[in-house]
Every structure is written in C-alpha cells, then in structure tokens.
Amino acid sequence: MEEQAYIAAYFEGTLPEEEKTAFEERCLNDPLFAREVADYVMMRDALREELHQQKHQRFAELYQEVAAETATRHPYFGIKNLVWYAAACIALIATWLIFFTNTPPKDLANAYAATHFKQLGVTMGAGEQERMQQGIAAFNNRHFTEASNIFKTLSKDSSLKAEAVKNLGITQLMAGDYTGAVDSFDALARMDLFTNPGLFYKAIALMQRSGPADIEAARKCLKEVVEQDLPGKSEAEVWLKKL
Known part of the structure; x- marks a missing residue:
C-alpha cells in the first residue's frame, strides 16, 4: 500500500486494528512519517465541509496554528523540525479522535495520554525535590518501575505528596x-x-482499563468534573457525548 493511501486508510477507519496500532506507534517514533501525516491532515479541505460548525472551528484553529508554524520553517531542514512535525501529528490525531469520530472510550483516553502524559516537567530543587526530579527523569526515560518506586516513597510522608501521587x-x-x-x-x-x-x-484510567463497569464509572467521574468545573472540563463535555 502506498504511503498516502496508507495514511488515508487510517483516517477513513479501514485499517485493521493491529495496523492501526502500528500506525500510531510509527507517528510517535518516525518523525518523517509524522510530517507526512501532519501534511495530509492539514490538506483535507473536504473535511471542513462535513464538520459541525463548532467542531470545525476547534479543528480550524489548530490547523491555522500548525500551518502558520509550518510557513516559517523549511520542511526538510533539521532534526528540530522533524520533532516538531511529530508533535504536531500527534496533536492532530488526538484532536481527530476526540472531536471528529465515534471513537471507543479506550482510544479517546489513549489519544489524550499520548499528547499530555508523554513527559513530565522538570524543575530544580534539593532534598525531596531532588528526589522528585530523579523520579521524573526516570519517567521521561521510560524507566517506569524506577519512577514508580520513587513516587511511591514520596507519596507516603512527603511534603510533595500530592505531586508524587499524581x-x-x-x-x-x-x-x-x-x-x-x-x-x-x-x-x-x-x-x-x-x-x-x-x-x-x-x-482516563477507567476508560483505558475498560472493564465491565468502568465506562459507567468513568461517565460518573466526567459528570462530576463538568458539574464542579474541575480541570479537564472541556474534554469531559465532549467525551460525555461519546460514552
């Protein structure tokens, strides 16, 4: 299958499940391919005619941000450009899944996690803060067992308990x-x-686990997020229409 047809098949929902997973992993690990996907998404003018006005506006804003950034960069120059295209591609795919498709709850949660939980922010400090940074560094290097052990220790009797638990x-x-x-x-x-x-x-964790009662439990959590105006409200409002 040619590259453009392969990309189109993903967005048309015709790829088998195992190829869909491979496609998403390739977007994360292959910046050149991610650039092709980002370009493909940006050129789908026909998509804009089919979207509800509110959803179209959300996508168009993201499209304009990506297009404006692209105009200031040479498309084939430097590793920073390739990394940027990968990030843009992931963001566009996540937006597509969240706003424009009838996506299974697990895929919605996976898309959010891929864009928001890929790395933890690093800050400087000493003592417990230094230990926290060691855990964050382990996470960012995908050493999840090491990171978990550090965060578990800090979550017990630490002044950084809330951050450690998160x-x-x-x-x-x-x-x-x-x-x-x-x-x-x-x-x-x-x-x-x-x-x-x-x-x-x-x-998000309940949606990713997707056990027998998890989706209903996730729906209850999302309703509380909206009602109490908690972080994640905008996503919760959209997801509640899909669950």
Whole structure:
C-alpha cells in the first residue's frame, strides 16, 4: 500500500486494528512519517465541509496554528523540525479522535495520554525535590518501575505528596497498570487542593482499563468534573457525548 493511501486508510477507519496500532506507534517514533501525516491532515479541505460548525472551528484553529508554524520553517531542514512535525501529528490525531469520530472510550483516553502524559516537567530543587526530579527523569526515560518506586516513597510522608501521587498515577497509566492508576488518581481526587485533576485522570484510567463497569464509572467521574468545573472540563463535555 502506498504511503498516502496508507495514511488515508487510517483516517477513513479501514485499517485493521493491529495496523492501526502500528500506525500510531510509527507517528510517535518516525518523525518523517509524522510530517507526512501532519501534511495530509492539514490538506483535507473536504473535511471542513462535513464538520459541525463548532467542531470545525476547534479543528480550524489548530490547523491555522500548525500551518502558520509550518510557513516559517523549511520542511526538510533539521532534526528540530522533524520533532516538531511529530508533535504536531500527534496533536492532530488526538484532536481527530476526540472531536471528529465515534471513537471507543479506550482510544479517546489513549489519544489524550499520548499528547499530555508523554513527559513530565522538570524543575530544580534539593532534598525531596531532588528526589522528585530523579523520579521524573526516570519517567521521561521510560524507566517506569524506577519512577514508580520513587513516587511511591514520596507519596507516603512527603511534603510533595500530592505531586508524587499524581506522578505515580501517570506512571502507572503509561506503564499499563490501569488498576494502580485508578487507585492513585482516586487518592489524588480526595485531596484538598486548589486545583485537582484527580477525578478527570481517574476517568482516563477507567476508560483505558475498560472493564465491565468502568465506562459507567468513568461517565460518573466526567459528570462530576463538568458539574464542579474541575480541570479537564472541556474534554469531559465532549467525551460525555461519546460514552
């Protein structure tokens, strides 16, 4: 199958499930291919005529951001450009899945995780903060077992408990330990914080686990996120229409 036909087949939903997974992994690991996908998505003018006005506006805004950035860069120059195309490609695919398709809950959650949980932010500090940075560095290098052990220790009696619990849940999620992630995010949601994404993250973990009662439990979490105006509200409003 030619490259353009292969890309088109993904967005038309005609690829077998195993090829769909391989396609998404290739977008993450092959910047040149990611650039082709990003270009393909941006050129789909016909798509805009088929979208509901509100959804079209959300995609068009992202399209304009990508197009404006592309215009300032030589398309084939430098590794930074390739990395940028990979990031743009992932963002466009995630937007497609979240807003424009009847996507299974697990795929919605996977798309969100791929764009928001790929790396944890690094800050400087000493003592417990230094230990936290070691855990973050382990996570960013995909050493999930090491990262989990560090975050578990810090989540017990640390001044950084809330951040440690959040990072532990994200690590468990990315490592495929969805039950552990549900428990960690549930603990986070119960903490009295100024801003708390725990309930929304718990819904993501439930959607990824997709057990017999998980989707209904995720729907309940998302409703609370919307009603209480918690972090993740905009995504929750869209997802509730799809669950």
